[in-house]
Amino acid sequence: MGILNDEVKKQMGAILSQLQSNVGIVFFGQEIECPTCRDTHLFLEELKSLSPKLGLQSYGLVKDAARAAELNVARVPAILLLDKDGRDxxxxxxxxxxxxxxxxxxAAIMEVSGRKEPLPAPIMSRIAAIxxxxxIQVFVTLSCPYCPNAVMTAxxxxxxxxxxxxxMVESSTFTPLAIKYDVSSVPKTVINxxxxxxxxxxIEQLLDAIETL
Amino acid sequence: MDFNLSLGSLASENKAIPLDHRRLYDVLILGGGPAALTAAVYCMRKGVVTALVTMDFGGQVAETSAVENYMGYKYIEGIQLAERFREQVNQFEISIAPGRRVSGIAPGNNWMVTLDDGSTCSGRSIIITTGKSWRKLNVPGEKELTGRGVAYCATCDAPLFAGRRVAVVGGGNSGVESAIDLAKIAESVTLVQVLPALTADRVLVDALAAYKNVTTLLEHEVAEIRGTASVSSVMVRARTGGAARELDVQGIFIEIGLVPNTDFVRGLLDLNEAGEIVVDSSCRTSAKGIFAAGDVTSVPFKQIIIAAGEGAKAALAACEYLMKNE
Structure with missing residues (x-):
């Protein structure tokens, strides 16, 4: 039994058929002390099989420590996205x-592939000026309908x-981190x-906070 | 692992265009729940120039797990139904201002609407479908500690309280459901109900009774929420009298129903005692050219199918109004 059932596969396939350019998915895991690493990896393998435009590279946090450091990976499971030229x-x-x-x-995969809604010019110039x-760390739980919007904005x-x-930080997987930042409500966004x-x-509120750092 | 997928619109046609702040719209629809989205489809099919101003798509439907009483679907997840609504709207060249709330409506030759970013837009007619949001306790500490132990979304935040002590306020269905969800993972749950009995459905009350870590305080109310960085305790008091006492909890989930989002029309439109916009059988409000539909109105029974039907009615009433006032 895989992670994705046929119905979900069909829906995801329809979305991924709209990918513009290639997207590289990078997975970091480890074999011990990571109860969710195996399922996360299986999920990514199944997802990759849904579109020829998706690539998947898999690394171990300890085994590939140099690559992890290069990509700023702090903990596992971690998923990163690379653009069509392999850039982080x-x-x-x-x-x-x-x-x-x-x-x-x-949504992040679609945006990295080039399928993104244009942002208003004043917002774009504020982003460019940073x-x-x-x-930015956005703490979420998987049962929170409001959380994806906060993640997408960041x-x-x-x-x-x-x-x-x-x-994105899934609070139940990384409890010590959620406690460190006193997360008692999601989504919670921590900046620097x-x-x-x-x-x-x-997005304006996030920019306001960043501009006053 | 469940997947609450709601990105169908990425795979289907989307003809919607951004809101043009200088254009005079025939109909401005404020809100994004079933009433709003149904009104949008009706207006676009009638060929009137329409704009939609909304924080999100689906409103409360998008937060509902299972829907089993919307005709045509024996069972559908709320978020998926919301997505179907959105796809149906996006097939039209409708103007949409996403992620925006309305802050005020001012009269003039036409109606001028101010949005939360300070921008404005105008319409010959308006359909208000802003729905309801969570009712607050209005006690000291609640506002200051919101998101710091004071929570309104049990499904969102329950996982953060594993092994901790929490209070739940409200003995209706949502309060008892939250208490059950929390009892599974929290150290202890104290359920505070203002009435002499729980008013939740029998099956839920029975299910709650199976948890040994739940204490129910009937005829009690919350007087104060205490804490500096986060909630450290909650003061409760019996309605029959006596001194307040302190509950040693780190979180408080407030599940005491909903209030209509009508602050921005207070003084402009007639509201009933519950704060809902009073409408007639054609969804007309007390102001000419302003219509309202769905949970924000005085129409009895708040249901998805009723909101959608009322949205259709409001759209047709607005179109009729536009024709007569050309």
Whole structure:
């Protein structure tokens, strides 16, 4: 029995048939002390088989420590997306992107492939003007209908500006991290350890927070 | 592993266009639930120039797990039904301002609507379908600690309270369902109900009784939520009198029903005691050219199918109004 049933495969296949350019999925896992790594890897293998435009590279966090350091991978399971030229998009998913988060995951793949909604010009110029390193962490649970929007907003910022990286963090998988950031409600967005936003906020609010870092 | 997939629109036709702030629309639809999306389809089929201003697509439907009483579907997940609604709207060249809330409506030659980003748009007629949102307790500490232990979405936030002590306020279906979800993972759950009995369905009350880590306080109310960085305790008091006492909990889930989103029309439209927009049988409000439909209105019984039907009626009433006032 696979991770995806036939109905879900059909729906995902229809979405992935709209991919523009190739997208590289990078998986980091490890064989011990990672209860969700195996399923996450199986899921990605099944997903890859749904479109010829998807690639999949798999690494071990310890075994491939140099690659992990190069891509800023801190914990597992981790999923990263590379663009058609193999460049890191700074978009990460820490934890299995199931439940409602399948939407932010597929949306990120579509956006990396070039299928993205244009943002208004004033927003684009605000994103372009960000000239410091920004790290956005969006804490979610998989049963939260509001969370994918918060994740998508953060990932879009990362996609548009090379100084920004953005992670989805599944709170139940990474409990110590959720406790460290005092996550008692999702989505919760933490920016550079110092700013936090509660709830799914519009892109303007995220930009306001980043501009006052 | 479940997948709550809702990206069907990526795989289907989308002709929707951005909102043009300088254009005068025939109909401005405010909201994005079943009433709004049905009204949008009816307006576009009638050929009137229509815009939709909404925070999200599907409204409460998108947060509902299973829907088994919307005709044509014996069973469908809420988020999927919302997605079908959205696909049906996106086949038209309708103007959409996504991720936007309305902050006010001002009269003039036409109706001018102000959005939460300060921008405006205008319409010859308006259909208000802004639905309802979670009712708050309005006690000290609630606002300050929202997202820091005060929660309104048990399905979202329950996993964060594994092994901790929590309170749930509300003895209706949603309160008891939340208490059951939390009892499975939390150390203890205290259910606070203002009435002398739980009002949830019998099956839920029986299911709750099976959990040994749940305490129910009937005829009690929350007086205060305490904590600095996050919730550290909750003060409750018996309605029969006596001093307030402190519950040692780290989270409080508030499940006491819904309130209509009508703050932005207070003073402009007639509202009933519950704060709902009063409408007649043609979805007309007390202001000429403003119509309303769905959970935000005084129409009894809040159901998806009723909201959708009312949305259709509001659209047809608005189109008739436009024809008569050309």
């Amino acid at each position: 998009t700074r978009i990460k998913f820490y934890g299995f992107p199931g439940g409602y988060e399948i939407n932010s995951f597929l 000239s410091k390193d920004v790290h 990932h879009r910022l990362a996609l548009e500006n090379p100084r920004i990286r953005a992670d 350890e110092t700013k936090e936003l509660i709830g799914a906020q519009p």
